Amino acid sequence: GAVVSQHPSWVICKSGTSVKIECRSLDFQATTMFWYRQFPKQSLMLMATSNEGSKATYEQGVEKDKFLINHASLTLSTLTVTSAHPEDSSFYICSALGDTAYEQYFGPGTRLTVT
Amino acid sequence: DQQVKQNSPSLSVQEGRISILNCDYTNSMFDYFLWYKKYPAEGPTFLISISSIKDKNEDGRFTVFLNKSAKHLSLHIVPSQPGDSAVYFCAASGNQEKLVFGQGTRLTINP
Numbered sequence: 730g731a732v733v734s735q736h737p738s739w740v741i742c743k744s745g746t747s748v749k750i751e752c753r754s755l756d757f758q759a760t761t762m763f764w765y766r767q768f769p770k771q772s773l774m775l776m777a778t779s780n781e782g783s784k785a786t787y788e789q790g791v792e793k794d795k796f797l798i799n800h801a802s803l804t805l806s807t808l809t810v811t812s813a814h815p816e817d818s819s820f821y822i823c824s825a826l827g828d829t830a831y832e833q834y835f836g837p838g839t840r841l842t843v844t
Numbered sequence: 845d846q847q848v849k850q851n852s853p854s855l856s857v858q859e860g861r862i863s864i865l866n867c868d869y870t871n872s873m874f875d876y877f878l879w880y881k882k883y884p885a886e887g888p889t890f891l892i893s894i895s896s897i898k899d900k901n902e903d904g905r906f907t908v909f910l911n912k913s914a915k916h917l918s919l920h921i922v923p924s925q926p927g928d929s930a931v932y933f934c935a936a937s938g939n940q941e942k943l944v945f946g947q948g949t950r951l952t953i954n955p
Binding site for chain 1: 888890
């Protein structure tokens, strides 16, 4: 149980285009999902907290107009990187909150490369 | 401001021996600590956790120790197996809020 999927697993896009990444909880409902970003050899940095039916809460320094988050259902959250630039190239990971505040189930991640 | 630090980027251990991964934190409000294991191109998977009211939690080959006065926790894996080779992240949370992750330690188990 508690499986989280992400799609796509990797994507290459041209600078200036937008990319949408999906995060799904496959066998449970998640009212709260998290989006992280990981640079090589660095820790996972929380970007935003996504709550079903309401606006996402962004961490300090994360541009909400650039990283659009939509949590339209209890099993799906999407992250759209708008007008992507090479510096947005990174590994993006989502997680879904389980029954307790500490249980987070992570997706496999999406490798984004902006050329 | 790195609130959770894993000062060893890598660790190499002989198969069958004990692996000890360390983690330090600065925020005294943290009351729950977790260890995650991560393989390349995959998301982290939960390994073991400990509440601040305890100083030790054991699950099979994995034991986590917490020293609150030193703001230090460690993960012990014994005996170490080749499948344990991965990146290990410690994470901390305060008052059931967001997780703060360390930088990770790459563990390599040598046959």
